[in-house]
Amino acid sequence: MPQLTVCPSCAEHLEPEDKFCGNCGAPLADADPPLLGAEHLTGADADAEHLTGADADAGHLTGADADAEHLTGADADAGHLTGADADAEHLTGADPDAGHLTGADADAGHLAGADAAGAGRDGESAFGVIGDAPTGSYSLAPPAPGHPPQAAPAPQAAPIPVTVPVSSSTAERSVVPPAPPRAGAVDPRQGMLAQPEPEPAGDCVSCEAGTVGDDGFCTRCGHRAPRERDHVERQLPTVAAVSDKGLRHHRNEDAFALAEAERPDGGRAIIAVVCDGVSSATRPDEASAAASQAGGAQLANDLADGAEPRQAMHEALLTAAAAVSALAPPEAAGDPHFNAPACTCVSAVLIGDLLTVGWIGDSRAYWIPAGGTQEPARLTEDDSWAARMVEAGLMSEADAYADPRAHAITGWLGADAEELDPHTASFHLDTPGVVLVCTDGLWNYAESAAELAAVLPSGARTDPLGCARSLVQVALDGGGHDNVTVAVLPFPAVDGGAEGAGERRA
Amino acid sequence: MASFEKPEVPVFSTEVFQNEYLPEGGAEVNAIVTVTATGGGTGAVRTGAPADAAVVVMVDCSGSMDHPPAKMRNARDATAAAIDTLRDGVSFAVVAGTHTAREIFPGGGRLAVADATTREQAKFALRKLTASGGTAIGSWLALADALLAGAGASIRHGILLTDGRNEHESPQELRAVLDACAGHFTCDCRGVGTDWEVKEVTQVASALLGTADIVADPGHLAEDFRQMMESAMGKEVADVQLRLWTPANSLIAFVKQVAPSVADLTARRADVNARTGDYPTGSWGDESRDYHVCVRVQPAGVGQEMLAARVSLVLPSAGDEPPRVLGQGLVRAVWTDDMAASTRISPQVAHYTGQAELAGAIQQGLEARKAGDTDRATAKLGRAVQLAAESGNEDTAKLLAKVVDVVDEAKGTVRLKRGVADADEMTLETRSTKTVRVKKQA
Ligand SMILES: [Zn+2]
Ligand SMILES: [Zn+2]
Numbered sequence: 008m009p010q011l012t013v014c015p016s017c018a019e020h021l022e023p024e025d026k027f028c029g030n031c032g033a034p035l036a037d038a039d040p041p042l043l044g045a046e047h048l049t050g051a052d053a054d055a056e057h058l059t060g061a062d063a064d065a066g067h068l069t070g071a072d073a074d075a076e077h078l079t080g081a082d083a084d085a086g087h088l089t090g091a092d093a094d095a096e097h098l099t100g101a102d103p104d105a106g107h108l109t110g111a112d113a114d115a116g117h118l119a120g121a122d123a124a125g126a127g128r129d130g131e132s133a134f135g136v137i138g139d140a141p142t143g144s145y146s147l148a149p150p151a152p153g154h155p156p157q158a159a160p161a162p163q164a165a166p167i168p169v170t171v172p173v174s175s176s177t178a179e180r181s182v183v184p185p186a187p188p189r190a191g192a193v194d195p196r197q198g199m200l201a202q203p204e205p206e207p208a209g210d211c212v213s214c215e216a217g218t219v220g221d222d223g224f225c226t227r228c229g230h231r232a233p234r235e236r237d238h239v240e241r242q243l244p245t246v247a248a249v250s251d252k253g254l255r256h257h258r259n260e261d262a263f264a265l266a267e268a269e270r271p272d273g274g275r276a277i278i279a280v281v282c283d284g285v286s287s288a289t290r291p292d293e294a295s296a297a298a299s300q301a302g303g304a305q306l307a308n309d310l311a312d313g314a315e316p317r318q319a320m321h322e323a324l325l326t327a328a329a330a331v332s333a334l335a336p337p338e339a340a341g342d343p344h345f346n347a348p349a350c351t352c353v354s355a356v357l358i359g360d361l362l363t364v365g366w367i368g369d370s371r372a373y374w375i376p377a378g379g380t381q382e383p384a385r386l387t388e389d390d391s392w393a394a395r396m397v398e399a400g401l402m403s404e405a406d407a408y409a410d411p412r413a414h415a416i417t418g419w420l421g422a423d424a425e426e427l428d429p430h431t432a433s434f435h436l437d438t439p440g441v442v443l444v445c446t447d448g449l450w451n452y453a454e455s456a457a458e459l460a461a462v463l464p465s466g467a468r469t470d471p472l473g474c475a476r477s478l479v480q481v482a483l484d485g486g487g488h489d490n491v492t493v494a495v496l497p498f499p500a501v502d503g504g505a506e507g508a509g510e511r512r513a
Numbered sequence: 514m515a516s517f518e519k520p521e522v523p524v525f526s527t528e529v530f531q532n533e534y535l536p537e538g539g540a541e542v543n544a545i546v547t548v549t550a551t552g553g554g555t556g557a558v559r560t561g562a563p564a565d566a567a568v569v570v571m572v573d574c575s576g577s578m579d580h581p582p583a584k585m586r587n588a589r590d591a592t593a594a595a596i597d598t599l600r601d602g603v604s605f606a607v608v609a610g611t612h613t614a615r616e617i618f619p620g621g622g623r624l625a626v627a628d629a630t631t632r633e634q635a636k637f638a639l640r641k642l643t644a645s646g647g648t649a650i651g652s653w654l655a656l657a658d659a660l661l662a663g664a665g666a667s668i669r670h671g672i673l674l675t676d677g678r679n680e681h682e683s684p685q686e687l688r689a690v691l692d693a694c695a696g697h698f699t700c701d702c703r704g705v706g707t708d709w710e711v712k713e714v715t716q717v718a719s720a721l722l723g724t725a726d727i728v729a730d731p732g733h734l735a736e737d738f739r740q741m742m743e744s745a746m747g748k749e750v751a752d753v754q755l756r757l758w759t760p761a762n763s764l765i766a767f768v769k770q771v772a773p774s775v776a777d778l779t780a781r782r783a784d785v786n787a788r789t790g791d792y793p794t795g796s797w798g799d800e801s802r803d804y805h806v807c808v809r810v811q812p813a814g815v816g817q818e819m820l821a822a823r824v825s826l827v828l829p830s831a832g833d834e835p836p837r838v839l840g841q842g843l844v845r846a847v848w849t850d851d852m853a854a855s856t857r858i859s860p861q862v863a864h865y866t867g868q869a870e871l872a873g874a875i876q877q878g879l880e881a882r883k884a885g886d887t888d889r890a891t892a893k894l895g896r897a898v899q900l901a902a903e904s905g906n907e908d909t910a911k912l913l914a915k916v917v918d919v920v921d922e923a924k925g926t927v928r929l930k931r932g933v934a935d936a937d938e939m940t941l942e943t944r945s946t947k948t949v950r951v952k953k954q955a
Contacts, residue, residue: 213813214761222843224820227788229760229810231818257818257847 231257236292240472241265245277245357245501247472248494249479253448254487260284260350261446261492262295264303268311270358276310277357278303279494282327283370283446285349285419294331294348298420302327302352316356317431320365324429327352328367328420335422349421353387355444357496362442365431366390367418371450375460376440377468383456386432386442390418414447436498441467441474448491452482471495522750523550523799525826525840530861533845534854535812541766542808542821544844545861549801550749567604567624567664568745569657569698570595572617573675574609577708578644584705584731588674589639591734595672596635598742599627604664607635610653610673611646612681616660624664647681650717651690658694668751668796671700672741673717674734678710687713691720696752699723699795701741704943705731707935711942719776722795727943729936747798750828753839754783754791755804758823761788764809768792771865772803775872775946791827803950805865806844813848821846861951864904868948871900871909875945879916879938882929891917891929899925906949912941 209227211217217227224231236259237252243265252259266278282298284291305326309319331348339345351368364372369389376383388394393413396402407413418428443449443459453459462481467474474495482491531544570592578585592607599605604624607617618638619625625635653673661669679687694700700721702714705728718725728737755778759765770776782790794802808821822844827836849855878893894917901910902922913919915937917927 217761222820224843225760227761229763229820230813231820253816255816255850257816257849 234259236262239263240476242472243267243277245275245471246279246494246496247475248279248281248444248492249472249475250492251448251479251483251487251490253490254483256488256490258292259490260286260291260295261448261490262292262299262350263444263492263494264299265494266303266307268307270310271313274358275500276306276316277496277500278306278310278354279442279444279496280306280323280327280352280354281370281444281446281492281494282353282420283351283368283448283490283492285351285416285421288346288349288421290334290348291350293334294350294421297330297334297348298327298350298352301330302354306354306356310356310358316358316361316363317365317433320354320356320363320431321429323354324352324365324367324420324431325427328424328427328429331420332422332424340422347422349419349423351390351416351446352420353444355442355494355496357436357442357498357500360436360498361433362386362436362498363431363433364444365429367420367427367429368416369414370446371444373443373445373456373459374434374436374440375443375456375463375467376438378439380438381440383460385456386434388430389416390428390430391416439468440498441471442496442498443478443493444496445478445493446489446491448487448489449478449482449493451489452485467495468497469501471497471501522828522839523797524552525550525797527824527826527840527842529824529842529844530859531844532854532857532859532862533847534849534851534857535846536852536855537815537848537850538812539846539848539855540809540812542810542844542846543859543862543866544806544822544824545771545859545865546804546806546824546842546844547801548755548804548826548840550797551799565666566600566668566670566746566748567661567666568599568670568672568742569606569608569624569660571608571610571614571653571657571671571673572642573648573677573705574611574615574642574644574646575648575677576645577677584676585642585644587731587734588705589642591674591738592639592642593636594735595738595742596627596632598739598746599632600746601628603627603746604666605631605635606657606660607638607642608653608656608660609642610648610650610675612649612652613646614649614653614656616656617641622660622663624660648675648677648679649681649686650675650679650713651682651687654690654694654700654717654721657700658690658697661698668745668748669698670745670748670796671698671721671723672738672745673700673702674705674738675702675709675714676705677708679713687716691717695720696793699751701725701745703728703734703737703741704939705729705734707939711939715943715946722793724774725943727936727940729940744798748796749798751796752829753794753797754827754829754836755794756785756789756791756825756827756836757782757806758789758825759808760810760819760821762811763821765790766807766809767805768807769805769869770794770802771805771868772801772948772950774948775869778804794826803861803865805862805869808844810846813846815848815850818845818847820844864951865948867900867904868906871897871904871906872946872948874900875909875913875941879942879945882916882938887929891927894929895925895927897925898922898927904949905952906947908949909941909944909947912937912944916941 209215209217209225210219210232211225211228211230212233213225213230214228217225219232220226223234236250239250239259241248241263245267246265248263248265250259250261250263261284262282264278264280268276268278270276280299280303282295282302284293284295288294302323305323306319309322310316314322331350335345335347339347351366351370353366353368353370353372354364355372356363362374364386366372366387367390369391370387371389372386374384374386388398391413392415393404393407393410395417396407396410397404402410418424420427441463450459453462459478462478464474464477472495475493478493478495479491482489526549528547528549529544530547531542533542535542572588572592574585578588596605596607604626606619606624609615609617616622618635619631625631650673654671657671661671698721700717701723702718702725704711704714704726707729715725724741726737728734755768757765757768765779765782767777767779768782769778778792781792783792784790804824806822806824810819810821813819820843823841824844825841826839828839829836874893874897878890878897881889881893894913898910898913898917898919899922900906901913915930916933917929920926920928
């Protein structure tokens with residue numbers, strides 16, 4: 008059963024079965040855990056906040072939550088997965104002489120020139136690629152003999168009596184109005200014991216006659232009231248994100264975190280973390296919330312301390328993974344029947360013109376340049392069965408993606424992850440555009456970078472929140488089968504922050 | 514649970530097992546609710562505090578108890594063993610049952626309080642248990658009800674022994690007494706020998722939320738009575754109600770206890786309000802019971818979630834105070850187009866659906882056998898053999914093997930035995946509702 012360990016109202020220690028706090032009686036079903044850095048989000052002047060050193064640690068970290076069902080392959084839209092254009096976005100790390108390499112990154116790769124259809128010519132490439140260690144970050148080991156790539160964990164039989172959504176606090180710029188305050192230490196059990204059941208015109212959106220009880224269900228028709236996490240919008244000056252439950256899932260298991268951090272040199276780091284809970288695992292919504300919050304906080308802290316971005320990205324993925332692993336009860340360790348909480352994670356960090364991405368799983372980052380000056384590109388390579396098979400040369404791309412196992416992920420964050428293999432890459436951007444960081448709930452409806460570019464609204468750079476909303480709507484219009492989450496980072500940063508430290512120091 | 518329990522009441526925990534995922538248009542929601550009471554301590558462990566309990570032992574003294582003569586002596590010895598098992602401070606009385614009911618000890622419409630002296634006095638009084646007269650079980654229960662009502666104890670329990678049919682009152686009279694006594698006290702019932710009617714004894718136990726069993730050999734009565742009294746002494750809290758909230762426009766298909774035995778509670782609902790009803794569960798010691806709840810709801814769209822039932826254990830309070838909620842579990846419904854999710858069957862629901870079918874198959878098979886319908890009896894008892902084997906219900910499998918020759922356990926192929934002992938047939942019938950819990954997965 009999903010659980011909090013302390014009461015959010017009075018900090019009383021809770022037992023695993025508690026549905027209400029034994030001390031103050033507060034219901035625990037909708038409890039909001041404290042959000043890291045939330046105290047930095049209350050001031051009126053956003054600029055002042057993210058420019059002062061003291062606040063830079065936590066930055067503008069916001070978290071959001073949301074649902075995902077991307078592992079079965081059944082819900083993936085296979086149609087756009089076989090297109091030849093996929094090659095153009097695939098990056099390889101093989102070529103060491105990329106355009107904008109800096110010393111420490113000299114072993115890095117770049118866009119695979121020939122495939123990139125004009126985007127990857129040396130010296131004039133849209134952006135250099137600073138890849139992983141010599142082999143680059145995209146080589147995926149072939150499956151070990153006798154150990155087929157792990158398919159989506161088998162659906163769990165369902166002793167899940169109560170769902171406890173873990174929802175982030177409302178941030179300063181939250182577009183979602185804060186939830187009305189709950190009644191204090193009134194024992195909610197009394198509500199159901201009242202002899203004459205009161206039936207005023209209710210706040211239930213399903214039957215419009217009942218009222219929503221403290222456990223989130225209508226006391227008349229039983230329908231679950233919409234949760235804060237069903238649709239979440241956040242924006243900071245330089246980045247925005249939207250997460251939505253979609254049309255076919257009962258819960259949003261996606262989550263994201265946004266942050267800005269001031270670098271020691273006065274530059275600004277813009278951070279977006281997007282996670283997708285593994286539906287077949289236990290408490291996937293908690294996994295994605297924990298990973299996005301922990302990963303976002305780690306990035307904000309390390310980058311404010313001056314950490315090298317790819318190193319910070321690597322650390323943040325490990326931190327996020329540890330946060331998810333910590334959700335698995337210790338007594339379940341080694342139990343093959345326990346499906347530990349799990350999620351994917353993809354992050355993007357923009358510092359000046361340096362874009363760093365990091366990921367585990369099949370959530371993705373894309374670069375969509377403005378005005379057709381360059382080809383759009385996918386910046387990440389899925390940890391998925393199909394990608395592995397193609398990478399290992401065992402199947403053609405068409406065959407691999409037509410296989411029912413195509414979308415089974417081969418890498419994830421969670422206590423039962425066989426090996427943690429964070430991928431990171433950096434790119435120098437030299438033309439205006441937007442970076443998209445998203446879950447498969449979006450890319451299932453616009454898989455290639457070119458398809459995403461085609462549905463990107465005009466004005467994406469100046470209105471990242473509008474852009475994120477619009478992209479979410481694309482997924483919903485396409486059927487909204489999965490939870491959908493997308494973060495939009497304009498380049499150059501929309502408020503001019505990316506132009507540099509010098510201005511701010513002056 | 515959070516700490517709102519009084520120290521002497523066990524802590525109740527509830528666990529819900531279900532597959533909450535329904536396909537588009539799916540309406541039936543099934544769940545197994547496991548309720549476990551712990552922390553009260555059992556009779557063997559508890560010492561000290563005066564027990565807030567009262568017990569009346571009803572012993573059949575009809576003329577048939579003298580055939581053979583050892584039967585009456587065994588009944589006296591068994592009652593003595595039960596008296597020895599009484600905790601100090603427990604109120605008790607002994608009633609002799611014939612076509613009427615007679616107080617044997619202490620008499621005067623009162624109960625005695627157990628201590629060394631009263632226990633000896635009571636055992637001495639058992640010589641007055643002599644066999645002569647008829648059988649009117651309702652009159653025994655009515656007397657027990659009156660005695661227990663005066664005791665003011667919160668745990669009120671009866672132990673009833675009979676050896677013959679309820680010949681000296683009509684079924685309607687017995688039914689009326691049971692209706693009057695239900696909720697006043699709980700009662701365990703035993704049939705000794707093989708001349709009693711299984712349905713009469715199980716009817717009494719079921720109405721009064723107690724156990725029913727056969728003691729075919731009167732020599733085993735003493736041990737059985739000692740165990741029954743030990744179990745009664747372990748009860749910590751009485752009158753616990755299973756409270757069920759269900760949404761508007763839904764239908765409760767059934768509410769059954771399914772472990773440790775099958776008992777259909779559906780018809781025993783007492784409405785609390787339009788969407789809430791109480792089902793009696795009797796008294797609890799340190800024990801665990803499973804309930805199967807089946808609710809039909811109005812289907813909602815894919816991606817929708819609703820609460821199909823809220824199951825709580827409540828304890829009525831005296832006066833105007835609201836009842837205390839001892840534990841609660843939520844039964845949910847989530848509509849999905851993920852076939853893998855919606856076609857999954859909860860192992861617990863499947864198991865207890867099978868156990869309930871097993872009990873029904875045995876009862877129908879034995880009825881058909883009595884009616885001479887060999888084909889139907891063979892089919893039903895064969896199915897029972899198959900279900901018992903599948904679910905690992907070894908006790909029931911052994912009882913079945915005394916009534917049928919098992920040809921193929923897995924296929925449920927059986928032949929009816931000839932010359933089945935009455936005791937074996939009655940044992941199978943009486944214990945047909947006993948279930949086993951879900952086997953742990955390897
Ligand atoms: Zn997804
Ligand atoms: Zn409603």
